[in-house]
Amino acid sequence: MYQYSDFDQSFIEQRAAQYREQLERHLAGVLPDAEFRPLRLQNGWYLQRYAPMLRVAVPYGEVASRQLRALARIAREYDRPSEELLQHAQSTQDALQAAQPGTLSAPLLRYGYGHFTTRTNVQYNWIPLEKSADVMDLLASVQMHGIQTSGNCIRNLNADDLAGIAPDEVADPRPFAEILRQWSTLHPEFAFLPRKFKISITGGMEDRAATHWYDVGLKLVHNAAGELGFAVSVGGGMGRTPTISPTIRDFLPWNQLLNYLEAVIRVYNQYGRRDNAWKARIKILVKAEGQRFIDAVEAEYASILEQDGAPHTITEAELERVTACFVQPELIAANLASEIDTGSPAYQRWLQRNVRPHRLPQLRVVGLSFKRPGFAPGDADGDTLDAVAQLADTFSAGEARLTHEQNLVLPWVHASDLPALYEQARALGLAQPNIGLLTDMIACPGGDFCALANARSIPIAAALTERYQDLDELWDLGEIDLHISGCINSCGHHHSGHIGILGVDKDGKEWYQITLGGADGSQLSGPATPGKVVGPSFSAAEVPDVIEAILDTYRTQRDTGEPFIHTLRRVGLDPFKTAANAARHTPTGHTARSEATTA
CATH class of the missing domain: 3.90.480.20 (Sulfite Reductase Hemoprotein; domain 2)
Incomplete structure (x- = not known):
């Protein structure tokens, strides 16, 4: 560390x-x-x-x-x-x-x-x-x-939680993440950007850091010559306009990381909208300008290299200094005795x-x-x-x-x-x-705490957790990403959930939209994708039954061993949408469901 x-x-x-x-x-x-x-x-x-x-x-x-x-x-x-x-x-x-x-x-x-x-x-x-x-x-x-x-600044750096220890890693991203942290902390030029700015970094072959959902996503890669660098994507984000970031640089030499990011954020700082908070994120600028945004970044980057003398080039000495903090710790086994039956189903x-x-x-x-x-x-x-x-x-x-x-x-x-x-x-x-299973859900604090939320997230999460306590059933359903946000700001990342739940305000009351088919970019989910809404909003009391109807449809539609997200993509949204909307009128309730699934 x-x-x-x-x-x-x-x-x-x-x-x-x-x-x-x-x-x-x-x-x-x-x-x-x-x-x-x-x-x-x-x-x-x-x-x-x-x-x-x-x-x-x-x-x-x-x-x-x-x-x-x-x-x-x-x-x-x-x-x-x-x-x-x-x-x-x-x-x-x-x-x-x-x-x-x-x-x-x-x-x-x-x-x-x-x-x-x-x-x-x-x-x-x-x-x-x-x-x-x-x-x-x-x-x-x-x-x-x-x-x-x-x-409205460069926020806390996000990274793959397996950084430095993943078997599929091209290189350890943590030294670069730390260099980015030091460079961005109280950066005088970027203290008052049009809106908040978030960066995610990974060194793995698999994207475990949802990089294409961030303002800037950085993925360590090797080019044809075997040199280390970054694939750079810009313009991802959730909120009112879910957007997947395009890759604007397939290969950036690692030592030019700060110079290039300086160019990206300068262009954003100059041209990003400040008249409308909902349209001020860099994703709006990238989507509106397209190639012109990329050209402006490249021109600014060339200027930084040629006219400014590439002031933020990362030297080998600096990389070595920071990398020295991430050496492998002394690894000593605890060798504690245990009475656990290692052959038990629970342990396995x-x-x-x-x-x-x-x-x-x-x-x-x-x-x-x-x-x-x-x-x-x-x-x-x-x-x-x-x-x-x-x-x-x-x-x-x-x-x-x-x-x-x-x-x-x-x-x-x-x-x-x-x-x-x-x-x-x-x-x-x-x-x-x-x-990785259904009850390993993501949820923001929602309306129980947040002044921005339209609806509560925690009671929805609690109801679903209570309903799906049978481990045999959870394992039968397999890997499902379920994400819950209490408002369109998307702190619960509902857009990227295989199943997303979004709290909305309707005549001063709490309602919830359901989205299906989202993905964060992981190996199971495939390329980052926003989910699609499956009909009008549902009341809080209806949500557990709606989720159950969606999962029952999956059971009937899946091929042997097929994950939920793969079934959804193969058969399309229509069967799931029909089931979800039918559940609004014929709620089954917890007792009926339990009897049906355990008979």
């Missing part, structure tokens, strides 16, 4: 001190909210439906055990609403329930949790604003912060779904599933975060990684330690063998 230099550490400590001074002036009434707002946003502090929300950056997903313990302390000590605020939030949800009879029951509003996002950030929803500077100091003490997790299922190959044959990559009954997808309380930190120390050289799917992985596990790790993970409720 990257270790902060003295400069890095001094930088974030000064930033935390600067924020404390700004906060004190604001709380004293000296700094008006209009002036304080951009300052707190630049440090990851939002004001949401009930309380401030903090977004903590975890660059390219890597997190150390000491950092997990700090995140646990924040959850336990700071993520706590006042009783008055909690009662207000509960009464608001109760009123919504009363206004929409038949709506899925609202979960009890909880606190003391960190929430893993699809972009390897960690969010907290209940930290009082007056405590925010204390949290900033705590984060800085473990080399963490919230810088550029908000605002866990091996199949939650354990992946490693580039080192004696090691494995182990997924910890944060999709559990009674918990929102991606939620982890303080005790769980502390326990995961201990798992990382015992089994994974003190390191874990956040994933796009809102889980964690342990990247350095000896194969001989798998039984002992399974035993401990199972005791924590983190060994559900459901990774």
